[in-house]
Amino acid sequence: MRFETSTIKDIAKALGLSTSTVSRALRDRYEISEETKKLVLAYAEKVNYRANPIARSLKERRSYSIGIIVSEIANNFFSQVINGIESIAYDKDYHVIISQSHESYKQEKLNVEHLASRSIDGLLIALSSETQDIDYLRHLYAKGLPIVFFDRVPQDFETHKVIANNFKGAFDATEHLILSGKRTIAHLTNSENLSITKERLAGYKAALVKYHIGFRPELVKYCQHGGMHSAELEEAVKELLPLKPDGIFISSDRLTTGCIMALKKTNPEVAHKIAIAGFTNSNLVELFSPSLTSVKQPAFEMGQVATELLISMIEAKRPVTEFETKVLDTELVKKR
Amino acid sequence: MRFETSTIKDIAKALGLSTSTVSRALRDRYEISEETKKLVLAYAEKVNYRANPIARSLKERRSYSIGIIVSEIANNFFSQVINGIESIAYDKDYHVIISQSHESYKQEKLNVEHLASRSIDGLLIALSSETQDIDYLRHLYAKGLPIVFFDRVPQDFETHKVIANNFKGAFDATEHLILSGKRTIAHLTNSENLSITKERLAGYKAALVKYHIGFRPELVKYCQHGGMHSAELEEAVKELLPLKPDGIFISSDRLTTGCIMALKKTNPEVAHKIAIAGFTNSNLVELFSPSLTSVKQPAFEMGQVATELLISMIEAKRPVTEFETKVLDTELVKKR
DNA sequence: TAAGATAGTGCAATCGCTTGCACATAGAAT
DNA sequence: ATTCTATGTGCAAGCGATTGCACTATCTTA
Incomplete structure (x- = not known):
């Protein structure tokens, strides 16, 4: 800030001490007498002294x-x-x-x-x-x-x-879809680079295996931009629908909301027929329609x-x- | 950071110049010859020199x-x-x-x-x-x-x-409710301190006046904490419902979503019967049920x-x- | 009583960068 | 030849805080 605040130097001058003494007093170092400390502290309080964090950073390199x-x-x-x-x-x-x-x-x-x-x-x-x-x-x-x-x-x-625990979160969500009777479960997910993508995909697959449902690669759609572009999502949805999924497991917050949005926009008639389970920490899920099963991360x-x-x-x-x-x-x- | 990076001093030493020359060259000051500037810039580039913003802040006081x-x-x-x-x-x-x-x-x-x-x-x-x-x-x-x-x-x-334009936003929303046939329009709003609260209340009132609907203070509920606590909202909703509003105009993002949530939670049977218009910039409104009319701010x-x-x-x-x-x-x- | 220990404080350098001023060199003007 | 004006660089202070070291009392101890 361009404006003046009191510095350690001002305090030193006012009290007739050196800056080092003031500094040490403020930092409560053992070398300084209780008396001096009290004096300094009181005065610092009075003029509302705030150490300049910039100067401190420069000196301490942190x-x-x-x-x-x-x-x-x-x-x-x-x-x-x-x-x-x-x-x-x-x-x-x-x-x-x-x-x-x-x-x-x-x-x-x-x-x-x-x-x-x-x-x-x-x-x-x-x-x-x-x-x-x-x-x-x-x-x-x-x-x-x-x-x-x-x-x-x-x-x-x-x-x-x-x-x-991405594996388990994904497993649970997928299992939930299976247990509610879904058999053709698509998976909409993030860029392949991401750790979460791999772990969640693994959980999804494991659930399929447990219930003897074959894994179909064409049911998995990756979104490079994590759903930042709605076109990306609509494209994915468009490619998925002909495969007639009865459930979709979605692996991220933004994708989950984006996918429902895309579904409602492009195919409102099926939006309510497909069961959705997705990772999301939105505190508004209760308001969503169609409603969905969500995996919340801590x-x-x-x-x-x-x-x-x-x-x-x-x-x-x-x-x-x-x-x-x-x-x-x-x-x-x-x-x- | 605790680790070394090249400083202006290093550059100066390496090139046999003074730190001032280097500094001026880097800042492209007119006093320095083109030749020297090129030299310095090239070297700075080479060692990937980054001016230390902390030091600069301290010196320039910005x-x-x-x-x-x-x-x-x-x-x-x-x-x-x-x-x-x-x-x-x-x-x-x-x-x-x-x-x-x-x-x-x-x-x-x-x-x-x-x-x-x-x-x-x-x-x-x-x-x-x-x-x-x-x-x-x-x-x-x-x-x-x-x-x-x-x-x-x-x-x-x-x-x-x-x-x-809070006045107009509020006016438009309230008018919209009126034009869709509502007559008992409640207003759920923020702390009275806030400028937005006053302006939006004024817009709400103006719309009522325009359509010759009496203003009833008991239909206005203030939330001190802006809907940060769900209890606050549920309380407000609880007090409002006996007055049988057929519409609610809500004056902030958090209140809007919070109010719908409270309605659904405490009185699911009426949630869909009350028309809601509210300020919100949520990009998920399209997913909400009950759906609502929203006032979006730029x-x-x-x-x-x-x-x-x-x-x-x-x-x-x-x-x-x-x-x-x-x-x-x-x-x-x-x-x- | 002289020398050492201890406590309390100040000096001055330092962090990396900017900048007013002084200085050196060279060419232009008188 | 002398003075002046550019032009390009360097010196050194300063931004605010921290800290190693030196210094001065005062108090012990032999």
Whole structure:
């Protein structure tokens, strides 16, 4: 800000002390006498002194802030994760800087690099659906930037990760469709790159196997852009319908809502006849028509766990070499 | 970040120049010869030099970043505004820091003050529903922090503001209900503090007047917490229903969805009988059942306009004294 | 009583970058 | 030949905070 605030120097001058004494008093160092501390603290309080975080960052080479990259904050799942992140971060005196990749690799890289140059102390990231090359992250990581992945994680990157039990979530949803009598179950899913895509596909297949239903590749549709473009979805729906599915298992928030929308728009007459089960953290599912069975991820908790892991890495005295991948259970909310 | 990157000093040493020359060359100042500039630029490129924004902020006392305060990023309206803000900000080389107030005054103040201490160059803010005392903003403003309000604006604060045409939006929605034959139209709205609450109430009343329908205060319900607590909404609905409204005009995104939810939960039998018209920027309205008429705000555009105004203030050479309040039209999307 | 221990404080460098001013060199003008 | 004007660079201070080291009292201890 261009305007004046009181600095440590002002306090020093006013009290006839040196800046170092003031600084140490404020940081409650043992060298300073109780008396002086009290004096300084009282005066600082009086003039409403706030340490300049910029100056501190420069000196300490850290910023007490952590960066977050998600594809879209408008996505309920991600905004819930962010709330979880904030809840822990603020508790531990970190601030949070949010960036959106909008599912674009280029944007993601740009944002990460900007955050890094702003001295974030650590990074929480869910990869964009376009991202395949994560060398730029490896590079930052190698230079010492702690990174924790959540939701969309890379396989070959040794660090903490937090994910939902995607396999089980997908299995449960598919099984639910089967148990309600569906036999031709399509699967609408995200870009093949993503970890969640693979895991959820596996869960879907496993459920089919359990009930002796043959896997038909043509029933699986991938959306490169994660449903960011409605045309992409309508195309997928259009290709799927001739195969006469009686159920669809959808593997992401945006795809789930987008698919129902596309169905209603292009084929309103069948929209209510196809049973839908999909991953979504929307808190509006109860309002949807047709209604659906949803797989909810523990988004808030995911944010919390990821943040705890990240902060533990940031504050570790020695380099961390043991990494965990936490897997959190999803919840199946059956259609009413 | 704790790890080394090349600095201006490194470049200077490598090229046998002084740091000042390098700095000036990088900033393309006229004093430096073309030759030297080329040399420096080439080398900087080679070592992938990135100016340290922290150091720059400290020195220049500005950060090329703007702060945003909204109540909740999970709210579609706000996430769209944020996208609008980003679209302009990135174009003009500003970065954006998002904070959520969660409709809490305390949180809002805390966040604003933190942003200010992080040397944001300007602030874009939509007030929380709890906020009544904006002295802390006045204070920062007086000290030189440019502020632009959007959506929820204070009356007695001389600066740029960007709002929707709330009066007309409310009028149109209410008129629509009347024209479809409703006569007992309730109004569910936000905290009385908010500008939007007053403007929308006025629009609602005006429509009643136009069609010679008496205004009944008991049909208006205020929600202090903007629908953050479902209990608040259920209570409001419970009080409203005995009055047998045949239509409800709802004045905010969260209230609109929350109200339908409450209706469905507490009185499913009447949920479909009451016509609903409400402000919402949800892109899922088409999926809702009961369906509703919605008033959409030009959220993206609002973000853009607000950002342009803010940046013009930030970059103005002399203090700005002429302020505008831009009013953007809403769009009525009729129930199908 | 002299020397060492201890406590409390200040000096000054440093983080990376910007910028006013001084300085050096070279060609132009007198 | 001397002075002046460009032109291009470098010196050094400063942004606000932290911290190793040095310094001065005061108090112990032999």
